[in-house]
Amino acid sequence: MEPNFGITRRRFAMTGMAGTAALTGGLGVLAAACGAGGSGGDTGGAAGAAPKTVSGNVNWFMRASGAELQWEQAAVTAFKEAQPSVTVSLDTVAAAAEFDPKLTALQAGGTPPDVWTHWGQSGFGDYYVKGMLGELQSFVNRDKLDMGQFFANIHDAWKKDGKLYGLSFNSRFATFIYYNKQLFQQAGLQTPPVDWEDKTWTWDKMVEAARKISDPSRNIWGFAAGAQPRTWGMAYLFGGDFFTKEHYEKGIAKQSNIGSPEVQAAMQAQADLITKQRVWPLETEGAAIGISGSVYRTMLARGNLAMLYDTGSEWPTIDQTATVEWGVAAAPRQKDNKNINFVNPLVISKESKNKEAAWSFIKWNVSEPGQRALVQFSFQPVLKSLLEEWVKTSKTLKQPLADVRKVVEGAAPHTQIGPNQIMADFGPIRTEVDTALAPVWRGEKSVPDALKEAKAKVDSHLTDSFARYGSR
Numbered sequence: 001m002e003p004n005f006g007i008t009r010r011r012f013a014m015t016g017m018a019g020t021a022a023l024t025g026g027l028g029v030l031a032a033a034c035g036a037g038g039s040g041g042d043t044g045g046a047a048g049a050a051p052k053t054v055s056g057n058v059n060w061f062m063r064a065s066g067a068e069l070q071w072e073q074a075a076v077t078a079f080k081e082a083q084p085s086v087t088v089s090l091d092t093v094a095a096a097a098e099f100d101p102k103l104t105a106l107q108a109g110g111t112p113p114d115v116w117t118h119w120g121q122s123g124f125g126d127y128y129v130k131g132m133l134g135e136l137q138s139f140v141n142r143d144k145l146d147m148g149q150f151f152a153n154i155h156d157a158w159k160k161d162g163k164l165y166g167l168s169f170n171s172r173f174a175t176f177i178y179y180n181k182q183l184f185q186q187a188g189l190q191t192p193p194v195d196w197e198d199k200t201w202t203w204d205k206m207v208e209a210a211r212k213i214s215d216p217s218r219n220i221w222g223f224a225a226g227a228q229p230r231t232w233g234m235a236y237l238f239g240g241d242f243f244t245k246e247h248y249e250k251g252i253a254k255q256s257n258i259g260s261p262e263v264q265a266a267m268q269a270q271a272d273l274i275t276k277q278r279v280w281p282l283e284t285e286g287a288a289i290g291i292s293g294s295v296y297r298t299m300l301a302r303g304n305l306a307m308l309y310d311t312g313s314e315w316p317t318i319d320q321t322a323t324v325e326w327g328v329a330a331a332p333r334q335k336d337n338k339n340i341n342f343v344n345p346l347v348i349s350k351e352s353k354n355k356e357a358a359w360s361f362i363k364w365n366v367s368e369p370g371q372r373a374l375v376q377f378s379f380q381p382v383l384k385s386l387l388e389e390w391v392k393t394s395k396t397l398k399q400p401l402a403d404v405r406k407v408v409e410g411a412a413p414h415t416q417i418g419p420n421q422i423m424a425d426f427g428p429i430r431t432e433v434d435t436a437l438a439p440v441w442r443g444e445k446s447v448p449d450a451l452k453e454a455k456a457k458v459d460s461h462l463t464d465s466f467a468r469y470g471s472r
Contacts, residue, residue, distance in 0.1 A: 001302075003011035032113045034209075034313055046141075054129045056086060057089060058087070058354060059089050059093065062119060064093070067379070068119075069092065076088045076090050078370075086176075088362065103116065112352070114352040117345060118421060119344070122164075122426075123423070127364070132349060133166070139359045151171060154168045154343060155168050156417075158347075165346045165388040169366055169371075170343070170381070171316070172312030174331070174381055174412075175226075175310060175415075176315075176331065178300055178314070178327075179306060179327055187209070193330060195339060196331070201330060202331050203332050203333065204331055206275070210280075210305070221279060221280060221281040221305050222297040222307060223273060224307075224308055226311060227434075228340055231267075235341055237333065238263075239336050240266055242258050251424045252424050252425075252462070254460055255459045258459075275443040278281070283295045283296075284345050300326065301317075301322040311418075313342055316380075319397050330407055337414055338412075341417055341418065342421065343417055346365060368386070375393065376393075384409070387405060424469055425465040429458050435454075436451070437454070
C-alpha cells in the first residue's frame with residue numbers, strides 16, 4: 001500500500017550486528033485460515049502488570065526494497081541490543097506484488113508472521129475484515145503508552161469498536177503542494193503558503209498561478225497531481241467523496257458516492273486543466289521530453305513543473321533527485337483542503353504465539369530509539385520530537401525549518417487516511433475508477449459518462465465484498 005523505495009527475497013535471523021551504537025540511543029485464502037465469521041481481531045490481550053522479562057522469537061514479515069531493507073536490518077539489530085532476550089527474525093520479499101502471496105502462504109501454512117505492515121497490494125482494512133489482527137489497546141492501556149508524543153490523529157485509522165489494532169511507525173504527513181521556487185519567481189508570483197488555515201490560498205488562486213507559469217512550448221507546465229490525489233483527493237478539495245462514511249468506518253459498504261455533484265465538479269475541474277487550459281501535462285508529454293516512470297514527480301524535480309499536488313510519499317524521492325530549488329506548501333482549498341495521508345502501522349497476528357514479545361518490538365519501533373533508526377534512512381517519523389532530525393537528513397530542500405514544521409504539523413487536522421489503506425478489496429475499485437477516467441484526461445469521454453460507468457462497476461464490487469464481510 002506504499003510505494004517502493006530490488007533485491008532478492010531474503011530471510012534474516014538477526015541476533016546482533018556491529019555498528020549500532022548510534023541507533024540504540026490475493027488474500028482470499030487468509031479468510032479461510034482465520035476461520036469463517038470471525039471478528040476483526042482477538043478479544044484477548046495484556047492483562048494485569050507487564051511481565052518483568054520478555055523473551056522468545058518474533059517473526060517480522062516486511063517488504064524490503066532499497067532503503068526499506070537497510071532500515072529493517074538496522075532496527076532488528078538495535079532492538080536486539082536494547083532487549084537481548086528477544087530475537088526478531090526478519091522475513092522479506094522484494095516487491096509489493098510478492099507481499100500478499102507470501103503472507104497468504106504463511107497464514108495458510110499455519111505459520112503467520114507475528115508482526116507486519118500493509119506493504120503489499122492489500123491494506124489494514126483487508127486484514128481487519130478477515131479477522132487476522134490481534135488488538136493492541138490492552139497493551140497500550142497496561143503500559144500507559146504516552147499517545148501525546150505522536151503527531152495528531154496518527155493512530156486513529158486503526159481503531160475499531162473502541163480498540164486499537166495497530167500502531168503507526170511511519171507517516172507520510174499529508175498531501176502537499178510541491179513547488180519550483182524559480183518558476184514562481186520568474187512569473188513574479190509569491191510561493192504558495194505553508195499555513196493550512198490561510199483561506200486566501202484557494203483552488204482558483206492556484207489555477208491562476210499555474211496559468212501564468214505554464215508555457216508548453218518550452219515544456220513548462222503549471223500543475224499536476226499524483227495518482228490518488230487526482231481522484232479521491234481532488235474530490236475532498238471540492239467538498240465531495242467517492243465513498244461513504246460507512247466505508248471509512250467499517251472498511252466495507254454497499255455502494256459508493258461516485259456520481260455525486262461534488263465528485264463530478266472535482267473531476268471536471270481537473271479535466272479542464274488538462275484539455276482546455278493546458279496547464280496540466282499529459283504523461284505522454286513528459287515522455288516526449290525523455291521522462292518516464294513517475295512522470296510528474298520527475299518533471300517537478302527537473303524543473304518542467306511548477307506545482308505537484310501529491311502525498312508525502314514523494315517527498316524523500318524529490319529530495320534525492322531535485323535539480324531545482326523546491327519547497328512544500330499547504331493544499332489549496334476549494335470548498336475544503338482535506339487531503340490524503342498514507343500511514344503505515346505495525347500489527348500483531350491474532351494467531352501469534354508470543355504477543356508479549358511482538359508487542360515489545362512494536363513498542364520499541366515507535367519509541368525514540370526505534371524512530372531514530374527509521375529517520376536515519378529518510379523515512380518520516382511519527383514522533384513529533386524527531387521532525388527536526390528528519391528534516392536535517394534533507395539533501396536539496398532549503399526551506400526554513402519553521403516553515404516545514406508549520407506545513408507538516410498544520411496538516412494533521414485536515415488529513416484523511418488513504419482509502420486504499422482502510423477499505424477492503426480496494427484494488428478493483430481503484431482499477432475501475434482509473435480505467436473509466438483515463439479517456440476523460442485525453443478528452444475522449446465526458447466526466448458524467450465516465451463516472452456513471454465507474455459507479456456501476458465499483459458498486460458491483462462493493463456489493464460482493466459486503467456479502468462476504470458485512471457480518472463482521
